[in-house]
Amino acid sequence: MEALLASIGFAAQVLQLEGGVLQGRFQFLSSQRMALLRLQSSLGVSIGCPRKDELICCGFEIEGKPDVVLVHGQPVAAHAIAGVSLALSHSFFQFLSGSDVVIALLPKQDLLEQLEICGGQQCLRWMQSHNQLLLHQQAHQTLVELLLHWMADPSAIPSAPTAAVVRLFNDDTVDGAVPFRRVMRFQLVFDLIALGSRGAVEGLDLDQLADRLSCSRRSLIQGCKELLGMGPKEVLRIQRLEQVHQALLRHDPKSAVAPQTVNAVAERFGFQSRGHFAAAYRRQFGELPAASFRKRA
Incomplete structure (x- = not known):
């Protein structure tokens, strides 16, 4: 998409x-x-x-x-x-x-x-x-x-x-x-997702994320809750899982970042614990990451 x-x-x-x-x-x-x-x-x-x-x-x-x-x-x-x-x-x-x-x-x-x-x-x-x-x-x-x-x-x-x-x-x-009920903090959510897409949030806690976005911790939390119904850390976790999902499905032999193993892809996007990652991936996409990897085009 x-x-x-x-x-x-x-x-x-x-x-x-x-x-x-x-x-x-x-x-x-x-x-x-x-x-x-x-x-x-x-x-x-x-x-x-x-x-x-x-x-x-x-x-x-x-x-x-x-x-x-x-x-x-x-x-x-x-x-x-x-x-x-x-x-x-x-x-x-x-x-x-x-x-x-x-x-x-x-x-x-x-x-x-x-x-x-x-x-x-x-x-x-x-x-x-x-x-x-x-x-x-x-x-x-x-x-x-x-x-x-x-x-x-x-x-x-x-x-x-x-x-x-x-x-x-x-x-x-x-x-x-x-009447348009403006959610004034939507720009913060966009900026947070943009940070996540660049891989610029690994290891940051909520206070550090808020500092990076030049906002208060409360504004960041409320913005994510109002727009997505979840907190900022959950938004970033889902985003990283989506990045892993797309990488596992994608196969380009000429690409320098073509996936070689599931664990390598998971680590590239900041998932260190294999067990926790596999369980979170299955909850999100209804299958284990290895099953997605076997579907790659």
């Missing part, structure tokens, strides 16, 4: 938040005019990345279920478009178990121009300070069906897909907006 998002310029961090065997489906479509993603997940998953200023991220829970998707720690309402705020520098989605989501990445300038043309002045005002817009149920259903049709048949995408989307997303089809 991270590699696919990187192909369109997003440096995403993906974390499996719940332990167990992750089942579901991930679909991805990218063209010169837009990108579409669909994620069905049996377990909680978090995706965070810096936004690209030229794109708007519009997310839809396919069946319009409330509270199975969170954006910046805030549950998405039934039949809402999420992620539409013009003021955010980062996107941060959490998909809870049973979620089925499609995300459309649309050119921002096209979207703003089409809203002006199609009578979306109130929508534009809401997008300045809100991150969810509430669609009529029928408009939501029709828009989701349109996006899924394009994913199934990319040749059906029109030359101006943003205009087709905005015909179902304007002042006539939007009922209102959800």
